[in-house]
Amino acid sequence: MEDTALAPASPAESIHCLVIVGHIEGHSELSPGVKSTKYEHILPVLASIEQSPDISGLLILINTAGGDVEAGLAIAEIIAGMKTPTASLVLGGGHSIGVPIAAAASRSFIAPSAAMTLHPVRLTGTVIGAPETYQYLSQMQERIISFVTAHSHMTSESYRRLMNAGGGNAGETGSILSASDAVREGLIDQIGGLSDAMAYLHK
Numbered sequence: 001m002e003d004t005a006l007a008p009a010s011p012a013e014s015i016h017c018l019v020i021v022g023h024i025e026g027h028s029e030l031s032p033g034v035k036s037t038k039y040e041h042i043l044p045v046l047a048s049i050e051q052s053p054d055i056s057g058l059l060i061l062i063n064t065a066g067g068d069v070e071a072g073l074a075i076a077e078i079i080a081g082m083k084t085p086t087a088s089l090v091l092g093g094g095h096s097i098g099v100p101i102a103a104a105a106s107r108s109f110i111a112p113s114a115a116m117t118l119h120p121v122r123l124t125g126t127v128i129g130a131p132e133t134y135q136y137l138s139q140m141q142e143r144i145i146s147f148v149t150a151h152s153h154m155t156s157e158s159y160r161r162l163m164n165a166g167g168g169n170a171g172e173t174g175s176i177l178s179a180s181d182a183v184r185e186g187l188i189d190q191i192g193g194l195s196d197a198m199a200y201l202h203k
Contacts, residue, residue, distance in 0.1 A: 014056040015201055016049050018042070021061075024075070024097055026068025037064065039071035046078045057201035060088040060105055066096025069121060069140055073097070073147065079104040080151055087197040090114045090179075090188065100144060102188065103152040107200050109192040110179045116187065118162045119174025153186030 020042075022035030049055050060079065066072070079086055079101065088105035090098075095117035102108050102116070110116070121141045145163075149156045162175040162185070182188040190196070 014054065015059055015198065016055045016057070017059045017061065018045065018049075019061045020075070020098065020101060021063050023065055024067030024072045024101075026071035028068075036067070039068070039075055042075050043078060046075075046082065050082050050084055055084065058082070058084050058086045058105075059197055059201060060086065060101070062088055062090045062094045062098055062102055063092035064094060064096075064098040064101075066098055066117075069097050069144070071097075072101060073143065076100040076104040076147060076151075080147075085201055087200050089192070089194065089197045090116060090182075093117070097144075099187070100147045100151070103148050103154075107190075107197075108152070108188045109190055109197045109200075110182055110188045111193055112179050112191055114179050116177045116182050117174060118159065118177065120163055148187070152188070155186070158185050 020037050022037060025036040025038045046058075049058055058079075079088075086105040086107075088102045088108045090102050090108075090110040091114055092111075093115050094102045094110070095115075096119065099116055099118060102110075121144065141163075145156055145159050148154060149159060162177070164173060165175045177185065177187065179188075179191050183191055
């Protein structure tokens with residue numbers, strides 16, 4: 001079952017809309033009934049958009065709880081490497097690995113009511129007993145921090161501070177940022193809606 005919503009551009013349109021929703025699925029399939037975005041479907045679509053002479057802009061609508069780190073970074077890297085102008089719009093939530101996807105666009109927007117969560121890479125419900133596992137998670141976290149800070153105005157110091165905040169509104173280690181917080185921290189370029197993102201792409 002393909003849950004990813006893709007809106008192909010017609011010959012009369014120049015802006016393509018790509019939707020990232022639910023959980024970002026990686027190499028393992030999620031349970032039936034779970035809304036998901038499958039990265040193996042997203043990557044070839046992005047490649048096709050990049051080489052299409054009929055598409056002059058890409059709008060990425062994001063409402064995700066996060067998901068597979070490797071898959072999320074793969075999507076973000078493809079978006080960041082595109083010559084096609086891109087704009088991301090966070091609606092509802094752009095949490096966890098959805099953060100680098102939002103930051104990857106040429107211009108990032110967030111709806112006034114949306115939020116974003118920063119937290120350390122973690123294996124929910126798993127007891128980690130091997131030092132190698134800690135090292136792997138640490139390296140993965142550094143990859144995320146490096147990507148986000150390279151494609152936004154956020155500093156690595158700010159990212160680490162928010163990521164490691166304890167006892168806050170994230171319920172565990174991490175921080176939930178409102179739209180104004182995300183812009184103030186430099187994670188997202190501006191608060192806006194669909195018309196703002198479309199105006200940027202048309203301009």
